[in-house]
Amino acid sequence: MTDYASAADSPWFTKAEEITEINVSYGVSSIGAYAFAGIENAKPVVLPVSVTSAGSEFAPAALKVFTFSEDIDFGDQAPENIYVYREEKITTNDRFWQSDKSKGDIISDSDDLFVDEGKFWRYNADEEAVEYVKTKVLFIGNSFTYRNGIVEHSSGVPGIYDNIAEDLGYAVETYSITGPGWYLENHAKPTDTCGKQVDKLLKARDDFDYVVLQNQSTVPIDDYNRFLTGVRAMQTKINDTQKHAKIYLYETWGSPTPANQYKITVPEMELKLREAYSKAGKEGYPGAYLSACVHVGNMLGGDVRKTQFVGEEKYSAPKLDENTLSALRTTGYNTVFAPDDEQTFTPPDGDTPSADDSEQKEILKIACWGRFMKEAKFKELVADFKKYCADNGVAYKEIIGTYY
Numbered sequence: 001m002t003d004y005a006s007a008a009d010s011p012w013f014t015k016a017e018e019i020t021e022i023n024v025s026y027g028v029s030s031i032g033a034y035a036f037a038g039i040e041n042a043k044p045v046v047l048p049v050s051v052t053s054a055g056s057e058f059a060p061a062a063l064k065v066f067t068f069s070e071d072i073d074f075g076d077q078a079p080e081n082i083y084v085y086r087e088e089k090i091t092t093n094d095r096f097w098q099s100d101k102s103k104g105d106i107i108s109d110s111d112d113l114f115v116d117e118g119k120f121w122r123y124n125a126d127e128e129a130v131e132y133v134k135t136k137v138l139f140i141g142n143s144f145t146y147r148n149g150i151v152e153h154s155s156g157v158p159g160i161y162d163n164i165a166e167d168l169g170y171a172v173e174t175y176s177i178t179g180p181g182w183y184l185e186n187h188a189k190p191t192d193t194c195g196k197q198v199d200k201l202l203k204a205r206d207d208f209d210y211v212v213l214q215n216q217s218t219v220p221i222d223d224y225n226r227f228l229t230g231v232r233a234m235q236t237k238i239n240d241t242q243k244h245a246k247i248y249l250y251e252t253w254g255s256p257t258p259a260n261q262y263k264i265t266v267p268e269m270e271l272k273l274r275e276a277y278s279k280a281g282k283e284g285y286p287g288a289y290l291s292a293c294v295h296v297g298n299m300l301g302g303d304v305r306k307t308q309f310v311g312e313e314k315y316s317a318p319k320l321d322e323n324t325l326s327a328l329r330t331t332g333y334n335t336v337f338a339p340d341d342e343q344t345f346t347p348p349d350g351d352t353p354s355a356d357d358s359e360q361k362e363i364l365k366i367a368c369w370g371r372f373m374k375e376a377k378f379k380e381l382v383a384d385f386k387k388y389c390a391d392n393g394v395a396y397k398e399i400i401g402t403y404y
Contacts, residue, residue: 141214293332
């Protein structure tokens with residue numbers, strides 16, 4: 001290509017602001033000086049493998065330049081807007097800290113969380129050249145965030161989110177700090193068990209892209225002012241330490257135990273929770289999977305309908321059938337990308353809910369909140385109750401013990 005003496009000398013300079021795409025054909029070996037000067041509104045330009053050099057100030061800082069090699073000669077100093085093609089995954093170090101499971105701190109004093117691997121690009125599922133960046137996400141909450149329903153040891157919604165995102169080709173580094181029954185106001189205090197970890201992590205790194213906040217599950221209904229105070233305390237803490245983090249409020253779902261306490265149905269409880277979360281800014285593994293799909297769509301723009309991730313095998317996650325997975329992925333996608341459309345899902349034959357709930361009459365559901373009892377003790381009591389039924393000839397269809 002021609003080396004131009006100045007930006008104004010390129011033949012398209014007067015139209016530079018209108019140019020939205022630059023195509024460089026294979027065979028071009030050198031990009032001329034000032035060749036792309038003034039072109040700041042175009043999508044990233046991909047330089048073919050035949051390009052071995054580029055002239056001075058060939059591209060403005062606002063134009064991302066994608067190359068296939070680090071060996072291109074850019075003269076005295078390479079521009080900062082150069083991205084190199086990369087197929088292999090970017091290194092991530094996910095950490096899931098739980099007050100009742102984890103030992104030690106979420107990070108040690110010697111941890112270096114700022115590993116600069118460089119700038120990269122890749123082709124996405126639609127064969128588009130896109131920047132390949134590491135997205136850093138922190139989940140802060142309680143058992144509704146870290147538990148997968150009946151899975152005892154689990155990374156919960158953050159772990160499912162991380163797996164779905166990476167299955168779709170995104171590089172995500174996911175952290176979570178959680179405690180059963182914890183309030184956001186406690187997470188905001190450095191003297192609190194979980195708050196200490198939050199404080200340590202937010203001071204150690206200032207580059208989180210997203211922070212997801214989930215408050216104690218019933219406080220939005222019980223005490224809205226307390227709920228709002230906790231949200232504001234965390235907002236202040238995040239804004240004081242992070243350069244650009246977006247804050248998401250993660251609304252929990254309704255559950256049978258508190259719904260019965262309030263003498264309302266689970267859907268009515270969910271409506272109350274939604275009203276409270278909006279004013280401020282089904283339980284189990286399917287719910288966690290659906291939540292993770294929504295987070296991936298919201299944060300990364302990922303089409304979760306394409307993921308093949310089904311569950312965390314190392315945590316013995318429940319096996320969901322393909323119809324359920326398809327429904328969850330589609331619902332998660334529609335929630336983010338088509339929220340105003342009427343979305344319906346027709347259950348497979350035989351799965352249509354019956355208006356008659358007689359089948360539920362022989363099922364006993366026992367639930368316990370983690371703040372009130374240790375999990376081992378709860379399981380012991382459920383086992384004792386089953387033994388009592390067996391010893392006394394009490395017939396039942398199913399006894400379900402759920403620990404939050």
